[in-house]
Each structure stands twice: as C-alpha cells, then as structure tokens.
Amino acid sequence: MRSLSCLKMVTLSWGESLLSIVAGKIDRIPIHTNQKPWNALDFQTAQAMVYAIEEINNSTDLLPGISLGYKMYDTCDSNARGVRVALALTNGNEVESAPSKAPCTRPAQVQAILGDTSSSTCMAVATVIGPFYIPQISPFATCACLSDKTKYPSFLRTIPSDYYQSRALAQLVKHFGWTWVGAIRTNDDYGNNGMAIFTEIAQQLGICLEYSVSFFRTDPPNKIQKIIDIIKISTSKVIVAFLSYLDMDVLMSKLSSHNLAGYQWVGSEAWIFDSQTAEMDKHHILDGAIGLFIPKFWEALFSCKFNQSNPSAENKRECTGQEDLSELQPSFIDMSLMPIFNNIYKGVYAVAHALHSILAYNETYNHKMQLDPFTILQHLKNVYFKTKEGDEVYFNENGDPPAKYEIINWQPTENGVVDFVTVGLYDASLPADKQLSLKNNSIIWTQKSKQVPVSVCSEKCPPGTRKVLQKGKPVCCYDCIRCAEGEISNTTDSITCVHCQPEFWPTERRDACVKKEAEFLSYEEIMGALLTAASLFGTCMTAVVAFIFFRYRKTPIVRANNSELSFLLLFSLTLCFLCSLTFIGRPSEWSCMLRHTAFGITFVLCISCVLGKTMVVLMAFRASLPGSNVMKWFGPTQQRLSVLAFTLIQVVICILWLTISPPFPFKNFKEIKDKIILECALGSTVGFWAVLGYIGLLASFCFILAFLARKLPDNFNEAKFITFSMLIFCAVWITFIPAYASSPGKFSVAVEIFAILASSFGLLICIFIPKCYIILLRPENNTKKNMMGKVGQKTF
Numbered sequence: 001m002r003s004l005s006c007l008k009m010v011t012l013s014w015g016e017s018l019l020s021i022v023a024g025k026i027d028r029i030p031i032h033t034n035q036k037p038w039n040a041l042d043f044q045t046a047q048a049m050v051y052a053i054e055e056i057n058n059s060t061d062l063l064p065g066i067s068l069g070y071k072m073y074d075t076c077d078s079n080a081r082g083v084r085v086a087l088a089l090t091n092g093n094e095v096e097s098a099p100s101k102a103p104c105t106r107p108a109q110v111q112a113i114l115g116d117t118s119s120s121t122c123m124a125v126a127t128v129i130g131p132f133y134i135p136q137i138s139p140f141a142t143c144a145c146l147s148d149k150t151k152y153p154s155f156l157r158t159i160p161s162d163y164y165q166s167r168a169l170a171q172l173v174k175h176f177g178w179t180w181v182g183a184i185r186t187n188d189d190y191g192n193n194g195m196a197i198f199t200e201i202a203q204q205l206g207i208c209l210e211y212s213v214s215f216f217r218t219d220p221p222n223k224i225q226k227i228i229d230i231i232k233i234s235t236s237k238v239i240v241a242f243l244s245y246l247d248m249d250v251l252m253s254k255l256s257s258h259n260l261a262g263y264q265w266v267g268s269e270a271w272i273f274d275s276q277t278a279e280m281d282k283h284h285i286l287d288g289a290i291g292l293f294i295p296k297f298w299e300a301l302f303s304c305k306f307n308q309s310n311p312s313a314e315n316k317r318e319c320t321g322q323e324d325l326s327e328l329q330p331s332f333i334d335m336s337l338m339p340i341f342n343n344i345y346k347g348v349y350a351v352a353h354a355l356h357s358i359l360a361y362n363e364t365y366n367h368k369m370q371l372d373p374f375t376i377l378q379h380l381k382n383v384y385f386k387t388k389e390g391d392e393v394y395f396n397e398n399g400d401p402p403a404k405y406e407i408i409n410w411q412p413t414e415n416g417v418v419d420f421v422t423v424g425l426y427d428a429s430l431p432a433d434k435q436l437s438l439k440n441n442s443i444i445w446t447q448k449s450k451q452v453p454v455s456v457c458s459e460k461c462p463p464g465t466r467k468v469l470q471k472g473k474p475v476c477c478y479d480c481i482r483c484a485e486g487e488i489s490n491t492t493d494s495i496t497c498v499h500c501q502p503e504f505w506p507t508e509r510r511d512a513c514v515k516k517e518a519e520f521l522s523y524e525e526i527m528g529a530l531l532t533a534a535s536l537f538g539t540c541m542t543a544v545v546a547f548i549f550f551r552y553r554k555t556p557i558v559r560a561n562n563s564e565l566s567f568l569l570l571f572s573l574t575l576c577f578l579c580s581l582t583f584i585g586r587p588s589e590w591s592c593m594l595r596h597t598a599f600g601i602t603f604v605l606c607i608s609c610v611l612g613k614t615m616v617v618l619m620a621f622r623a624s625l626p627g628s629n630v631m632k633w634f635g636p637t638q639q640r641l642s643v644l645a646f647t648l649i650q651v652v653i654c655i656l657w658l659t660i661s662p663p664f665p666f667k668n669f670k671e672i673k674d675k676i677i678l679e680c681a682l683g684s685t686v687g688f689w690a691v692l693g694y695i696g697l698l699a700s701f702c703f704i705l706a707f708l709a710r711k712l713p714d715n716f717n718e719a720k721f722i723t724f725s726m727l728i729f730c731a732v733w734i735t736f737i738p739a740y741a742s743s744p745g746k747f748s749v750a751v752e753i754f755a756i757l758a759s760s761f762g763l764l765i766c767i768f769i770p771k772c773y774i775i776l777l778r779p780e781n782n783t784k785k786n787m788m789g790k791v792g793q794k795t796f
Contacts, residue, residue: 119143164403267291657687728762
C-alpha cells in the first residue's frame with residue numbers, strides 16, 4: 001500500500017502512524033500545515049478515524065457508557081521508530097511529543113493498535129507485540145507475508161492481502177492475452193512478496209516474465225539506468241509495476257527523460273490511483289495504464305472533485321482535502337462510498353465490537369479491571385458484524401478480510417489531465433470464472449489506442465500446428481511446427497498433435513479429421529465401365545462363335561476338332577468372361593468368396609478342355625498310324641472324364657479354402673494414407689496360391705503337349721493354335737504376378753480383371769477365330785477332303 005509522507009509534528013497526521021485506542025475522553029487533533037506541503041490523504045484518514053470513534057462514543061447500542069480514546073504517533077517510515085512506539089505502548093509509557101489537554105487523570109490502558117501504513121513497519125511491530133498477543137489492525141499493510149500466523153499471531157487487517165492483488169493482476173494480464181511481460185517491483189517487503197506471488201500465479205497461467213527487476217527510490221542513478229536499458233532492449237510491450245507511488249515517481253522521471261512511451265503499464269494499488277503521480281506524468285508515459293485499487297470516494301462524500309479535467313463539465317466544486325468529517329451528520333454519511341477510509345472505520349468498529357462482546361459475555365465485569373490482550377485478540381478474530389450500509393466485517397483464519405478491487409484505467413483528456421475510470425471489478429469471494437468482470441469497450445490503452453496491445457514472445461500457433469519450445473528460452477517462446485502426416489490439432493497453441501482414427505484423415509490444414517474416401521473398383525467410374533464393357537463384349541463374342549459352331553456343327557472343320565469339347569470350351573470361356581464382373585463393385589462377404597473360387601474353377605474347366613483338345617490331336621495322329629488302337633483308350637467318354645477329373649480337383653481345393661479360411665471383405669488403411677481401400681482379403685494365402693498354382697500347372701502341361709504337337713500335318717492340326725493361345729495365357733499370368741503386387745488399391749483388382757479378360761480373349765481368338773474364318777469366308781476349304789489332305793510339313 002502507498003506509504004504516507006512523514007510529518008514533523010507527532011499529532012499532526014495519520015501518516016506513518018500507530019493508533020492506540022485507549023479508555024478516556026477524545027482529544028481533538030490540532031492542525032498544522034506549515035511544516036510540509038499539504039497531504040490531503042493524511043488528513044482525510046485521520047478524520048475518518050476520529051469520526052468512527054466519535055460515532056461509537058455517541059452510540060447507545062455499542063459500548064454504552066464507555067468512551068474510546070486514542071493517541072497518534074508518527075513513525076516517519078522508520079521501522080526502528082515504529083518498534084520504539086509499540087514498546088512504549090506495550091509498557092504503558094507515554095510518548096509525549098506535544099502538549100495534551102486531555103482531562104484523563106490516570107494512565108490509559110492500550111486495548112489495540114491500529115496501524116501501520118507500511119508493510120515493513122507492520123512486520124517489525126507485529127514481531128515485537130506478537131508474543132504479548134496485543135491486537136494490531138492495519139488498514140493499509142497489504143504484504144501477503146503478514147498472513148503467516150506463526151510469525152505474526154496478533155496481526156489483522158481490514159485491507160485485502162497482496163496475495164489476492166497479485167492473483168488479480170495475473171488474471172488481468174491473462175485476460176488480455178499478454179503472455180510475455182516485464183516486471184518491476186519495489187525492493188522491499190511489499191514489492192518483493194507481491195511480485196513473488198504474481199510470478200508464481202503467472203507461471204500457472206502460462207505467462208512468462210522477460211525480466212523481473214527491483215529497485216528502491218534511494219538507489220544510485222546507475223542502477224535505475226540499468227532498468228531503463230533493460231526496458232529499451234526488451235521485446236515485451238506490457239510492464240507490470242508492483243511499486244510504491246514514491247518509487248513510481250522516481251522511475252517515471254527517468255522514463256520521461258528517455259521518452260519511453262508506448263508501453264502498456266499494469267499497476268498495483270499503491271500507485272495506480274495516485275493523482276500526484278498522474279500530474280507528474282507530463283510526457284504521458286503512463287497513459288492507458290490499468291490496475292487494481294480499493295477506490296477512494298472523498299469526492300462523493302463532500303460532493304466535490306479532485307483535479308477536475310473539465311471544470312465546466314460538472315457542477316461540482318474542487319476538493320481541497322481539508323473538508324471536516326465532524327461537520328457532517330452521521331445519518332447522511334455512507335462509509336461504503338469510500339472504501340479506503342472504510343478500512344479505518346471498520347478497524348475501529350472491530351475493536352469496539354470485540355470489547356462489547358467481552359462486556360456482554362461478562363456482565364459482572366469491573367471496568368477498572370485490566371483486560372487480557374489474548375481475550376481481546378480472540379474476540380477480534382471471531383468478530384462478525386455489519387455496517388450501517390450492510391457491509392459484512394469479519395476476518396478469516398489468516399486475519400484477512402474478503403478481497404474486492406476496482407479496476408482503474410488511466411484515460412487522458414483533451415486538456416492533458418488524467419481521469420481515473422473504473423472499467424471493471426475483481427471479487428475474490430466469487431467462483432474463479434466470475435471473479436474478474438471487465439468492460440473492455442470502455443478501456444483506453446497506451447497512446448490512446450482502442451485496440452488491446454499485443455505482448456507475446458511468439459505468435460499463437462494456429463490449429464494444424466503444435467508448439468515446440470525454443471532451446472534455452474521460456475515456455476512462452478516457441479516455434480509452430482506443422483502436424484505430421486495423419487495428425488491434427490484443432491485448438492490454438494496446441495502442444496501436441498493427435499492421430500486421426502483409422503477411418504479418418506486430416507484436412508489440408510490438418511485442423512480436423514474427415515472421413516476417408518472409400519475406394520473400390522465400381523461400375524460408375526470409367527475404368528470399371530470399360531472393363532465391364534470388355535467382359536460383356538467377350539461374352540457376346542463367345543456366344544456368336546458358339547452360334548456359328550452350332551449352325552455349322554455338321555461341317556467337317558467343326559466335327560474334326562471334337563465339337564463336344566469345343567462347345568464345352570466355349571461355355572467355360574463364357575463363364576471366364578462373366579466371372580470378371582464379380583471383381584467389380586463394393587466387396588461383400590459373398591462376392592469375395594465367389595470371385596476367386598469362380599475364377600479358379602472356370603479357368604480350370606477352360607484349361608481342361610484345351611488340354612483335352614490337345615490330347616485328342618495327339619491321339620488322333622497316333623491313331624492314324626498302322627496298327628495303333630490308342631483312340632479306344634481316349635474316346636469321348638475318357639475325354640469327358642478327364643475334364644471332369646481335372647475340374648473336380650480345383651473344386652476340392654476351393655472347398656477346402658472356403659472351409660478353412662475363406663476370403664473376406666477388408667478395409668485397407670495402410671496402402672493409401674488418405675483413402676480406405678475396400679478389398680477382399682485372401683483369408684488363406686495358401687489356398688489362393690494353390691488355386692493359381694493348379695491353373696498354372698495345367699496351363700504349363702497343356703502348353704508342352706501343344707508345343708510337341710505343333711509339327712503334325714497342318715490341315716488336321718490345331719495344336720499350333722493351342723500353342724499360341726497357351727503362350728499368351730502363360731505370358732499374361734506370369735506378368736500378372738508382379739503387376740498385381742505393385743498396383744495400389746483398386747488398380748490391383750483392375751490388373752486381375754485384365755489378366756482374366758486377356759487370357760480369355762487369347763484362348764477365344766487363337767483357337768476359334770481361324771475356324772470361323774474358314775467356315776464363313778472360306779467355305780470351299782471346309783471339306784473332308786481338304787481336312788484329310790496333306791501338305792508339306794511346316795515348322796513352328
């Protein structure tokens with residue numbers, strides 16, 4: 001709290017004084033103003049104390065028949081003098097420094113000490129009188145250290161502790177988003193303890209101090225110059241000043257000489273409402289300052305105004321500070337309008353209520369008996385009453401009252417005078433989220449700006465990034481790093497990025513997860529439509545060939561090439577073309593099982609027919625040799641059984657595959673990071689490769705037989721066409737394996753369909769198109785004589 005100036009005459013002022021409340025008649029305080037420049041606050045506080053005592057003495061309800069008296073002493077901001085006066089009061093010695101006209105005929109007993117205004121002096125005095133349990137009530141000492149009852153058991157106060165002020169300042173700084181601030185404090189108990197609490201709370205709220213320096217007004221100029229140099233090179237634009245008004249005046253003169261304007265000042269109650277400090281700020285260094293204060297309303301009490309910036313704007317006379325409270329009628333005085341004086345008022349009344357409770361408890365008490373200080377202290381700690389205005393007065397376990405502050409803003413006017421404007425409230429008794437109440441629109445900031453100043457070490461990290469601390473710097477200094485692939489942050493200043501769920505993927509800004517697009521080969525897309533068209537075209541083409549063969553089934557070329565196997569082969573090719581359609585569309589449980597098994601069985605049926613035709617060619621050639629009866633061992637019945645046997649083997653393999661571990665629909669999240677690939681998992685890879693391996697085995701065997709039969713007589717021999725078809729078939733499926741393995745997503749399915757269609761077209765074209773050519777375009781060659789004719793052998 002602000003320390004009041006030291007006055008020469010002991011009985012002149014409340015300033016730096018100890019008030020002892022004693023039994024006896026009230027002395028009037030003589031007024032002398034020729035010793036020092038007039039200090040209005042000193043006189044006003046003294047009058048507030050006198051008024052409270054007179055009101056109690058005139059009351060018929062509180063301490064009836066008993067009068068309270070007082071003596072005032074000036075400590076002159078000296079701890080040693082304060083201790084000397086306290087000891088004198090404790091020992092019952094008079095410390096007279098001026099003639100007294102008091103009619104008391106006996107030494108007065110000290111019931112309580114009201115004061116001091118300085119936290120340091122209060123600590124010294126409380127240390128001395130604490131062991132004697134003499135109550136000490138300070139209306140001005142705010143140091144949080146005085147709440148320690150192990151060190152200061154008899155100390156109480158009617159002004160909130162700096163613990164609450166420091167918390168309120170930290171919340172105020174946090175409210176405006178200032179995370180990078182400087183701090184200056186008075187190098188005494190008030191400044192050091194207050195700033196220590198502020199620093200602790202600020203760290204909890206994520207506020208960093210770029211610097212924290214202290215000084216005292218008597219320090220050498222070079223130390224204060226170092227603080228000026230620190231401010232100059234700093235990057236923070238907000239300065240929290242936990243200073244007494246005297247130290248603020250010294251610092252401000254230095255700031256003015258260097259013209260260090262443009263900083264946003266946040267002040268403690270010791271200087272934020274000081275009119276003399278505002279008057280000295282000729283260079284407007286502190287314009288826009290904001291801080292906490294327990295407001296003074298001497299103006300409201302006497303309908304006047306100090307330092308009117310625009311006298312014509314209000315019909316009020318100017319306050320002189322010499323107004324006399326004794327001239328006012330008590331019924332017209334509202335002490336709640338002047339909280340700083342109300343603290344004195346409450347302190348005096350607290351002592352009176354404690355004494356009243358003692359007397360009320362013991363009706364047989366002899367007024368001449370000496371009261372036990374410990375008893376008075378216990379009653380003071382438990383005191384609870386309401387003032388006439390309804391204010392509750394009580395002390396918590398630390399001897400502190402409830403904490404309430406007004407938030408003051410320095411707003412310069414056109415004529416250069418600063419107006420102290422209330423822009424908010426802080427009430428520590430409310431829930432944490434409701435303690436601070438501000439009217440942001442009414443605040444004027446430094447350099448008359450309406451925009452809230454920005455003071456951060458690093459700009460806020462937007463969503464989609466995370467904070468990474470800069471090495472060797474406070475936590476408020478960081479770099480913003482973009483979230484890694486697959487991660488997001490959806491809040492500002494996020495310290496971590498979180499992974500999206502498997503079915504989700506970050507947006508481009510990586511500030512939200514969106515559902516991945518499901519990818520599969522569909523009929524609607526171009527590639528799926530083209531493959532579907534190719535499949536249907538192959539089916540139709542096979543049907544046309546079958547029709548031609550059926551139409552000309554009695555011609556030599558159809559009969560010579562085993563028409564039954566030819567029609568079975570055409571049927572199986574039709575199934576091969578159609579089975580490719582099961583690979584298109586959204587995978588389901590049934591489609592996954594059907595596509596691979598249908599593919600495996602139809603292709604084995606197809607290859608079995610080709611193999612049968614190849615064996616027929618070889619057997620027919622051998623049967624034409626003299627003495628050969630091989631055809632009776634490979635007649636139509638044997639051909640049907642061979643095809644059936646080869647196909648049943650594949651059917652058994654497929655049944656085992658579906659029974660043990662069938663294919664199933666699967667969501668692949670890893671293949672393509674930003675898409676879900678809907679595919680059919682193989683289930684058992686052994687079953688899959690067993691199906692493909694068996695097809696490959698039959699195809700290889702068929703290719704070898706066809707290759708061996710390629711040099712048989714041309715007109716009868718279709719082995720060379722089978723050789724070409726098997727060559728295409730094997731080439732397609734050999735290249736299929738690496739292409740399938742390297743193709744992502746739906747393209748692997750497209751590769752498999754392409755292999756099915758390519759090998760099917762290869763068989764259809766190589767085996768049947770040459771015959772259709774002869775049937776339709778060269779009918780003269782479709783004769784038995786031509787088929788049985790022999791032309792020179794050709795090599796393949």
